[in-house]
Amino acid sequence: xxxxxxxxxxxxxxxxxxxxxxxxxxxxxxxxxxxxxxxxxxxxxxxxxxxxxxxxxxxxxxxxxxxxxxxxxxxxxxxxxxxxxxxxxxxxxxxxxxxxxxxxxxxxxxxxxxxxxxxxxxx
Numbered sequence: 001x002x003x004x005x006x007x008x009x010x011x012x013x014x015x016x017x018x019x020x021x022x023x024x025x026x027x028x029x030x031x032x033x034x035x036x037x038x039x040x041x042x043x044x045x046x047x048x049x050x051x052x053x054x055x056x057x058x059x060x061x062x063x064x065x066x067x068x069x070x071x072x073x074x075x076x077x078x079x080x081x082x083x084x085x086x087x088x089x090x091x092x093x094x095x096x097x098x099x100x101x102x103x104x105x106x107x108x109x110x111x112x113x114x115x116x117x118x119x120x121x122x123x
Contacts, residue, residue, distance in 0.1 A: 002026035002112055004095045009117030020080040022095030022114055032098040034078040038091035085121045092116040
């Protein structure tokens, strides 16, 4: 059983920083891309940032220069450092990972999601 568990959300004022964490656990063979998505009320879920297994990163235009995605040394964790937060960053943030497990019929790669963590930016 593979799980992604997020932490670090909260209510903050505009301009401050927040760091989200996500840890993958379970019977994992390997972890490929990891990323963060967000969904604001009444809007579709959107990509915030993604990091590949070799460390390449990609960001949504709306967060470039303010957010930084990174992976832990053990490669089963991903972080999102969010600086200069704006009210429009308010959303539920979801961790995502493409994880390979050993199944009966061989290696199987599946897209996993965390349960989400609320980030609210308001004065």
